Amino acid sequence: MNIQLLTSRLFANNQYAKSQISHNTGVMPLIHSELKADTVSFTAKNKDLKHENIPARTKILDFVEDNYEKKIPEYTIYSNRLMDILESIAMKFNDRGVEFDRDYCEHAPVKSTNSFVSKLIRSGAKPLDRVRSTLYVKNPHDFKLIDDIIKELDDRGYEIAKVPGTRKPDFDIRLADVTETELQGLRPELRKYVSDPLPTGYEDIQFRLKDKTKKKAPPMEVIILFGKETANAKIAESKYSYNIRRELKDSLHIAKVEDPEQHSPAHRVKNNIKIISNILCSNISIPLFTNAKNADYLNDPFRQPVELSQSNCLSLRGLAEGIRYKIPLHYKNEIEKVKFNDCDEQLIEQIKASSLYQEREDKTIYTSDIAQARKDKIEELKRHRMDDIDTIIKVQNNINATIEKYGPQKTEDKTKP
Secondary structure, three states: OOEEOOOOOOOOOOOOOOOOOOOOOOOOOOOHHHHOOOOOOOOOOOOOOOOOOOOHHHHHHHHHHHHHHHHHHHHHHHHHHHHHHHHHHHHHOHHHOEEOOHHHHOOOOEOOHHHHHHHHHHHOOOOOOOEEEEEEEOOOOOHHHHHHHHHHHHHOOEEEOEOOOOOOEOEEEEOOOOOHHHHOOOOHHHOOOEEOOOOOOOOEEEEEEEEOOOOOOOOEEEEEEOOHHHHHHHHHHHHHHHHHHHHHHHHOOHHHOOOOOOOOHHHHHHHHHHHHHHHHHHHHHHHHHHHHHHHHHHOOOOOOOOOOOHHHHHHHHHHHHHHHHHHHHHHHHHHHHHHHOOOHHHHHHHHHHOHHHHHOOOOOEEHHHHHHHHHHHHHHHHHHHHHHHHHHHHHHHHHHHHHHHHOOOOOOOOOOO
């Protein structure tokens, strides 16, 4: 490879963004020793950031959104048919503890455009669960019943879909304490697809269906829950806990920095996210799902409190504000590294990895190529900074809503009628 220190023809702009995925929703250890250092007690005023250029990806996302919205009426037809069939199956097996809640299923039968695009950005692949519905099964450990439900679906035109690119069925049992004896009621090809419940305590059986009568129909997701209390807990947990944790781990670019230096802004941000996740999981997610299981499955009257203490509220707000304060510091440092440090080797590797470089005949990398790559990298960092500030503001608003819902209740003025 030759690097010519000469002026060459212009090398076209190129984007070097890489997407990473973080699905870890586990309860992380609370590190109290880090709390004080990562909490700010002042109100940070953020300067308005100028959007120098509208990135090309905005137009791409607009195109994706438009295309998806055009398909929503078609997806709605598939969804309505699936709901009708599940309701009929629930009526047939009602005496065995199967119920269908149309009001709940109509809450979000088709993935919204925003949710579709958000998941597409996070995963880099088009989401499969565009159409989804839910059944309540009082005892999902009755795998003979689960097998009978699957047979009914097969008789009515649906079969278990395969995981894309494999021959494995897209089927997952996420239940606690499943025994080999219980699994004997299930068809053999599905018995080995048992995994642990999520660390939050959430349990379900989920699988995707393929419509055998419609070749172009999208895969349709079916979720089996214990009952209505679990369904309601799922909605509340998603709004007040999971969405916050997901935004922090999946949407913040700074959270995806690998092996950040000790005590650097990125390292502090990652630590803050762990503590926020711990507080939300321990005080909201786990009690919600425990109480729901007690009500729907175990018939146990015991209920754990679902609440945030005053200390929890102060920590959540302080940690989120700490993240907001550290974002500009991180990107200032990163931009200075690109501007002033010797990072030509990294830029060259990015150039070589680009599709434009791989397609061109002249493989010589010129100084103008490196200069353009440096400019592109700086512009990318600026966009990431803007994205991260927008994300943390959204997270802070969601944290405030969570505190309003589960924080200490204000003392009522009992002198008023």
